[in-house]
Amino acid sequence: MKKKILIYTLLIIASLTFLYPFYWMIVASLAPESEIGSLTFLPTSFSWNSYTQMFSKIPIGKAFFNSMITATITTAGVITFSSMVGYALAKMEFKGRQTIFYIIIFTMTLPFQITLIPNYITMVKLGLVDTYAALIIPFMLNAFAILMFRQAFMTIPQALIDAARIDGCSEVRIIFQVLFPNIIPTIVTVGILSFMNSWNEVLWPLIVIRDENLMTMPQMVTLFSVGGRSEAQLGVKLAAAVVLALPIMIAYAFFQKYFIQSMASSGIKE
Amino acid sequence: MQMNKKWLPYILVSPYILHFIVFVAFPVLFSLVLTFHEWNIISPMKYTGLSNYTKMFNDRMFWKSLTNTFKFLIIHIPLQIVVSLALAEFLNQNIKMKGFFRAAFFLPVIVSGVVVTILWQQLFGFDSGLFNRMLISIGFEKVGWLIDPKIAMGSIAIMATWKNVGLYVILFLVGLQTVPVHYYEAASIEGASHWQKFRKITLPMINPTIFMVVILSTIGGFSLFIEPYIMTGGGPLSSTMSSVLYIYKQAFQYFHMGYSVTLGFFFAMLILGVVVIQKKYIEQGDD
Numbered sequence: 001m002k003k004k005i006l007i008y009t010l011l012i013i014a015s016l017t018f019l020y021p022f023y024w025m026i027v028a029s030l031a032p033e034s035e036i037g038s039l040t041f042l043p044t045s046f047s048w049n050s051y052t053q054m055f056s057k058i059p060i061g062k063a064f065f066n067s068m069i070t071a072t073i074t075t076a077g078v079i080t081f082s083s084m085v086g087y088a089l090a091k092m093e094f095k096g097r098q099t100i101f102y103i104i105i106f107t108m109t110l111p112f113q114i115t116l117i118p119n120y121i122t123m124v125k126l127g128l129v130d131t132y133a134a135l136i137i138p139f140m141l142n143a144f145a146i147l148m149f150r151q152a153f154m155t156i157p158q159a160l161i162d163a164a165r166i167d168g169c170s171e172v173r174i175i176f177q178v179l180f181p182n183i184i185p186t187i188v189t190v191g192i193l194s195f196m197n198s199w200n201e202v203l204w205p206l207i208v209i210r211d212e213n214l215m216t217m218p219q220m221v222t223l224f225s226v227g228g229r230s231e232a233q234l235g236v237k238l239a240a241a242v243v244l245a246l247p248i249m250i251a252y253a254f255f256q257k258y259f260i261q262s263m264a265s266s267g268i269k270e
Numbered sequence: 271m272q273m274n275k276k277w278l279p280y281i282l283v284s285p286y287i288l289h290f291i292v293f294v295a296f297p298v299l300f301s302l303v304l305t306f307h308e309w310n311i312i313s314p315m316k317y318t319g320l321s322n323y324t325k326m327f328n329d330r331m332f333w334k335s336l337t338n339t340f341k342f343l344i345i346h347i348p349l350q351i352v353v354s355l356a357l358a359e360f361l362n363q364n365i366k367m368k369g370f371f372r373a374a375f376f377l378p379v380i381v382s383g384v385v386v387t388i389l390w391q392q393l394f395g396f397d398s399g400l401f402n403r404m405l406i407s408i409g410f411e412k413v414g415w416l417i418d419p420k421i422a423m424g425s426i427a428i429m430a431t432w433k434n435v436g437l438y439v440i441l442f443l444v445g446l447q448t449v450p451v452h453y454y455e456a457a458s459i460e461g462a463s464h465w466q467k468f469r470k471i472t473l474p475m476i477n478p479t480i481f482m483v484v485i486l487s488t489i490g491g492f493s494l495f496i497e498p499y500i501m502t503g504g505g506p507l508s509s510t511m512s513s514v515l516y517i518y519k520q521a522f523q524y525f526h527m528g529y530s531v532t533l534g535f536f537f538a539m540l541i542l543g544v545v546v547i548q549k550k551y552i553e554q555g556d557d
Contacts, residue, residue, distance in 0.1 A: 004363075004365070007360050007363055007365060008365065010360060011357075011360050011361070011365070011371050014357055014360075014371070014374075014375065015370070015371055015374035015375065017432070018374050018375055018377055018378055018432070018436070019374050019377065021389055021390070021393060022377065022381075022389075024389075024393075024400065025385075025389045025392075028392070036392075036398075037395075037397070037398030038398065038403075040400070040403075081285045081286070081289075084282040084283075084285070085282060085283050085285070085286045087282060088278075088279040088282040088283050089283070092278070092279040092282070093279075094279035094280065097279070100283055100286070100287075103290060104286075107290065107294050109542070109545070110294065110298075110538070110542075111489070111492065111537075111538040111541040111542065112493070113492070113493075113513075113514060113517065113534045113537050113538045113541065114297070114298060114301060114534055114535055114537075114538035115293065115294060115297040115298065115301075116517070116534060117301070117517070117521050117527060117530050117531045117534055118296070118297030118298075118300045118301045118304070118531060119293055119297050120521070121300070121311065121527065122292065122293075122296070122297065124311060138293050140285075140289070141285060141286055141289045146286065171278055171282070196380065199382070200382040200383065200384075202382070202383070202384055202496050203495055203496065203514075203518070206518075207518075207522065218382050218384045221384055221385075221388070222384050222496065222499070222500055225384075225388050225500055226499070226500055226503070234392055237388055237392075238388065238389070238392065240388070241384070241385045241388040241389060242385075244382055244384060244385050245381050245382065245385040248380055248381060248382070249377075249380075249381065252377070252380050256373050256376075259376070259380055260372065260373070260376055260440055263376075263379060263380070263437055263440070264437070264440045264441060264444065
């Protein structure tokens with residue numbers, strides 16, 4: 001019994017360690033600027049002041065839109081293309097299949113630091129700097145998603161595919177109409193991971209986007225925070241951070257289980 | 271129709287092949303070429319032989335950035351393993367509200383690193399940051415979390431641990447659940463203590479998970495960028511200049527593309543080397 005109480009105490013302290021800073025961030029963003037330095041639980045009054053100032057200084061609404069477009073198209077692309085490749089690798093016989101599989105494994109181990117600057121140069125030469133395409137195309141396919149789909153398709157009985165073929169389905173229809181309903185968990189996992197990675201990515205946008213009208217949310221909040229425009233006002237910086245965190249937090253509140261499962265499976269990729 | 275069938279697999283994998291050529295194969299080969307050139311993107315490339323490499327070996331700031339990155343890893347990895355394993359071990363007991371605790375630990379994992387960094391920059395504040403206010407209230411001196419060159423990297427490592435620990439808790443939980451219950455029961459009959467059971471049964475059984483966590487946090491640690499970029503800009507006295515931040519600065523502040531690519535190439539090889547050594551060690555451990 002004593003042991004149980006100890007464990008609960010430690011777990012509660014641990015969860016406060018993870019939750020309280022977020023609580024503090026939200027409350028501080030709503031507190032008068034002069035009180036943030038002494039705030040622990042509640043300010044004397046609440047105001048939207050930090051938010052109205054932040055909205056007047058940066059086009060955060062536009063950035064939200066840009067992030068939304070980028071993450072949605074990237075996710076759709078990853079699901080479409082990676083499932084096609086995964087299907088070919090899992091269910092079709094062709095020359096070079098093994099080679100492609102090894103290439104995919106190889107790219108997974110290749111550190112991004114080696115391709116970062118050359119990829120920027122490619123974007124410059126293709127004239128894609130300051131376009132949505134620069135944010136989307138490099139991320140439209142990834143090795144991990146292909147392997148996830150390959151794995152999922154391998155568990156599907158060949159009989160299902162043969163039956164669809166006899167019915168005269170094209171392979172593309174087999175993938176998207178016959179097989180997709182059978183691999184929903186994989187689609188959800190790949191979807192959540194791609195959306196989250198795209199939404200949270202910040203180094204690449206910092207490199208390829210200079211035009212404020214095309215900036216993603218994390219990029220804009222980063223530049224706002226390090227640049228002079230927040231005028232060292234803590235409340236305004238925190239308000240920007242809250243607005244950046246909120247969409248993912250809301251999604252997390254509803255689909256918490258899926259988020260945790262997806263992220264865990266991305267860890268256990270080997 | 272027959273023709274179509276034969277080509278179909280190639281059509282299906284063609285987006286990947288194209289993507290691989292443009293974003294992986296070409297950049298890797300091109301960066302190898304670029305390491306022998308000086309280039310600012312705009313004017314023509316200039317062949318400079320090995321000068322980028324000699325410059326790199328004499329570039330004290332680059333070596334400092336590597337030392338900084340390793341310093342980060344040396345604090346981050348053990349801390350990460352101890353904290354996440356402890357939390358997973360607690361969660362693996364027969365307790366209520368498991369889902370709540372898990373969700374709470376996991377929250378920082380899903381939130382953007384930008385949010386976490388802006389938040390912790392305030393918490394680490396010297397004069398009115400929450401941590402220093404807490405220290406003062408219990409009678410300690412203020413700590414220069416981000417302004418003391420000796421501890422700034424340690425502070426960032428603590429923050430990174432806080433951000434990622436939830437993911438590793440879940441991975442360890444999965445690992446812990448693979449340990450057969452009857453091992454513990456047998457040990458209990460023999461009169462083993464909790465600590466003995468943990469050391470003799472749990473630790474050896476979850477060894478694969480520990481190594482996976484080591485490799486994942488090594489790769490994550492080598493990517494350290496946005497945290498120092500926002501919090502310190504690499505300071506104070508370059509004590510938090512990470513290698514990725516330095517490579518970024520070489521490319522986009524000074525426009526030394528050739529040099530920056532050389533650093534990226536070398537750094538990537540170093541990462542591969544470290545990960546290969548870690549994997550070798552794992553395979554030996556498995557025997």
